[in-house]
Amino acid sequence: MSEKRAALPQVVSASFAAAAGPTGVLPAPSLPEVAFAGRSNVGKSTLMNALMNRHNLVRTSSTPGCTRTVNLFQTKCADGLELFLVDLPGFGYAQRSKAERKEWGPLLEQYLRERTSLRGVVLLVDVRRGVEQEERDLLEFLAANNPANRPALQITLVATKIDKLPVSQRKPAIAGVTIPGMPAIGFSGLTGDGIEPLWRRIRQAVGVLAADPIKAPSPAAAVLEKTS
Numbered sequence: 001m002s003e004k005r006a007a008l009p010q011v012v013s014a015s016f017a018a019a020a021g022p023t024g025v026l027p028a029p030s031l032p033e034v035a036f037a038g039r040s041n042v043g044k045s046t047l048m049n050a051l052m053n054r055h056n057l058v059r060t061s062s063t064p065g066c067t068r069t070v071n072l073f074q075t076k077c078a079d080g081l082e083l084f085l086v087d088l089p090g091f092g093y094a095q096r097s098k099a100e101r102k103e104w105g106p107l108l109e110q111y112l113r114e115r116t117s118l119r120g121v122v123l124l125v126d127v128r129r130g131v132e133q134e135e136r137d138l139l140e141f142l143a144a145n146n147p148a149n150r151p152a153l154q155i156t157l158v159a160t161k162i163d164k165l166p167v168s169q170r171k172p173a174i175a176g177v178t179i180p181g182m183p184a185i186g187f188s189g190l191t192g193d194g195i196e197p198l199w200r201r202i203r204q205a206v207g208v209l210a211a212d213p214i215k216a217p218s219p220a221a222a223v224l225e226k227t228s
């Protein structure tokens with residue numbers, strides 16, 4: 001943790017609110033939600049701590065498979081905005097047994113396809129690994145399973161762990177993490193790089209900031225149109 005930390009966001013409070021495991025259910029929707037998805041160990045929980053400006057509110061681990069439930073964290077910003085940031089179990093740790101069937105695990109699937117208060121999904125990809133079929137499949141799943149009573153989800157692609165690369169390689173590596181029409185935001189849990197643009201995206205997802213007409217990545221459905 002020796003590298004500089006970027007300017008901090010406007011979070012005034014953040015706390016654990018609820019968790020749902022295989023047998024539990026989440027409380028009824030009350031605030032807009034933005035969820036964090038990606039392979040096990042990619043850094044979802046770490047990114048959430050950084051966004052909430054807390055070191056250990058969300059449990060992280062170097063062992064893949066750390067987060068096994070859907071966890072809601074209530075977050076309040078200085079301007080009064082309140083929302084849930086949602087930590088999701090990772091995918092891709094155990095070899096997918098039925099790869100062609102695009103199964104993400106019952107908990108993750110149920111949350112993504114049924115939670116009507118979900119407004120945005122932040123999809124994390126290791127900058128050294130890039131976007132692979134599993135991430136494309138997840139976007140396809142999201143586009144194909146949006147319930148009728150929910151607006152199209154805003155999707156944000158994040159290239160994580162950029163501090164693992166030499167500074168000179170970071171920019172081109174982040175640029176290489178892309179789905180057509182969807183450039184990635186680079187993030188490092190060590191330096192805090194990426195927190196400000198990510199908060200902008202989150203605020204756009206929950207409707208307190210107008211979408212940037214030039215830079216905003218397309219919603220999942222539009223992305224899939226371009227890739228198919």
Ligand code: GTP
Pocket residue numbers: 038039040041042043044045046047059060061062063064065066067068088089090091160161162163164187188189190
């Ligand atoms: P699961 O809950 O298992 O799906 O993992 P996760 O995606 O929540 O990952 P987590 O945040 O627990 O981080 C996994 C490991 O990667 C931990 O050892 C983190 O310290 C490390 N890590 C996460 N983000 C970064 C980063 O930006 N830079 C570096 N160097 N390490 C990171």
Ligand code: MG
Pocket residue numbers: 044045046059060066067087088
């Ligand atoms: Mg986790």
